[in-house]
Amino acid sequence: MRLYTFLMALIITVALLSCGSDPAGQTEKTTSKMYEKTGLEQPQAAKKPKELTIHGDTRVDDYYWLNQREDEEVLAYLNAENTYTKSMMSHLDTFQEKLYQEIIARIKPDDTSVPYKDNGYFYITRFEKEKEYPIYSRKKGSLDAPEEIMLNANELAEGFDYYNIGGRAVSPDNRLLAYGQDTLSRRIYTLRFKNLETGEMLPDQIPGTTGSAVWANDNETVFYTLKDETTLRSYKVMRHRLGTPVEEDVEVYSEDDATFLAFAYKTKSDKYIVVGSYATLSQEYRVLDANKPEGEFRIIQPRERGLEYSIAHFGDHFYIRTNLDAQNFRLMKTPEEKTTKDNWEEVIPHRKDVLLEDMEIFKDYLVLSERKAGITQLRVRPWEGEEHYIDFGEDAYLAYTSVNPEFDTKILRIGYTSMTTPNTTYDYDMEGRTFELLKQQEVVGGFNPEEYQSERLMVKARDGVEVPVSMVYRKGFKKDGTQPLLLYGYGSYGNSMEPYFSSVRLSLLDRGFAYAIAHIRGGEEMGRHWYEDGKLLNKKNTFTDFIDVADHLVAENYTSKEQLFAMGGSAGGLLMGAVINMRPDLWKGVIAAVPFVDVVTTMLDESIPLTTGEFDEWGNPKDKTYYDYIKSYSPYDNVEAKEYPAMMVTTGLHDSQVQYWEPAKWVAKLREVKTDQNPLLLHTNMEAGHGGASGRYQRYKETAMEYAFLLDLAGRAEVTEPVKD
Structure with a gap:
């Protein structure tokens, strides 16, 4: 799926901030120096018109030629855009470096994962000070045993x-x-x-x-x-x-x-x-x-269109999570040798208000991950005895089963986080119902969760549906419309955006930003219907939900149009492209990371990675109904001669999920036709792909660049230290 694995890394790069003293004056006194550089000569890709005709409709794509990855002219254009971006942001070089150092300073330099036991060995991932890559090791039988280095990625990565x-x-x-x-x-x-x-x-x-x-x-x-x-x-x-x-x-x-x-x-x-x-x-x-x-x-069971299932084995049965007569899925079991659906026996029934997401099987227990009202709950069900839900004591959080390779144990390894709680690993005694804290992510330099506030809102969309919103800011954030807010969204593939902690995000929160996640349709936060109502011919619900959440935040004085920013990546970059076409007036600035913006052309080209597997997500434009609908929202096809917000667009030359030429073409077309003088920047990582740089620290170079862009637009680039109460 386009950007399934990228998503979590992407969310970590999102940011906000809130302050206790009056930061509004900073905004009034300071404006982005990027606007003073709009006279710089902008790169402009050559126009080489190519006619693309289907269903009697002809689209003229002036920048189709940018899809030649090895072409010298293409590389020259991408490098010119990189040079332009660097020039436009040159006044932020010192600040950007400060942000980078600030972000990586929060990362424990010699960090070690919580060991897990498998087949007689404890397995460990650890990092050494100032090294970019992990070391994978193990210890036999006991954590006191000598360490055996399996792979040192720092050595393997040389060259x-x-x-x-x-x-x-x-x-x-x-x-x-x-x-x-x-x-x-x-x-x-x-x-x-x-x-x-x-x-x-x-x-x-x-x-x-x-x-x-x-x-x-x-x-x-x-x-x-x-x-x-x-x-x-x-x-x-x-x-x-x-x-x-x-x-x-x-x-x-x-x-x-x-x-x-x-x-x-x-x-x-x-x-x-x-x-x-x-x-x-x-x-x-x-x-x-x-x-x-x-x-x-x-x-096990021959494929049928519309029949989804997954399997796990235990004893003399297969356990099957399936949507058979169950939109939100149910759990079945079947004998090892009789596995077709006519042999399936129900274990956990379907529920309209609960999405069954996953299962973890032990010798004496079945653990279910269930999502209700947008939050994942962990349900412990002994094969014999009384079941229970694990109580975490918070309303908005992310809880998940972690690495549990052993069958014969009563201990469940779980992970937990919230927007104010760093990632925490517990061993949970399923029999005694007690927690053992194994590790909480250390934020070097100190982090006090009492200094931050999280909120969960329900925003009514234009069709009456209530959209959840998760938000965090530093206490003292003034809801008077003067402070900046970064709104993040994704809304595709049924991927649910989780309300989790990010130490990286603190660099925005501590400079006055609030950070909000719009849990829009196209994800699965509210159940399977939430996904189905945001795909195919319902895709525009994803975009209007995001816009309606933004309008609500402005109306309720969380921020203003002059201080509202948006960010999304991959399919979330499609979201960014759609909402700036639909409501360009609503955003001060937008970051579109590795954005999927040329939807019609990509979905018509079956040679492009991932296209054929996504016809049931977007529709196959060889069918005129889907062609017309996709064309009506595809960001590249709907660029118009009008004013757009300030934008930063990022991509990777070797991206296997969203090919680099989609954002490159989009920026080239925007440059040609937009009527405003707002900054438009394209940054192409010439060595990386969909997830950016591979090093532990190097990936945050681009994060610092994005944050500097946002803070400069918000008039906060001069705020070099966190604002305290």
């Missing part, structure tokens, strides 16, 4: 502008490690293998994969998923025996339907290798005895 490790998997006998490495930021991984006893790297290397390998129980066979070289669709599952040539690997499954993605994993019980096929409205699973890697996979 690469980008480096990312994905899909670490240890063999059942604990001897071998499989992992993926991406050195381009296209999310195309080469599988590598390491002998953890000797430290030797095995000669086996498998390119073009998703980065994950699944071990059979023989400790010699792995299953992995290949990506199509052009579309990047994961489509083929292969079997590899260590020590044999990759050319001899055996295809065990090929997904020939271009609207589906293929993947593989192992059940928590370690009994089955699972091959899955995923589409927006349908899933299908096949299983194989992990003791018999050369055997035949058997299907």
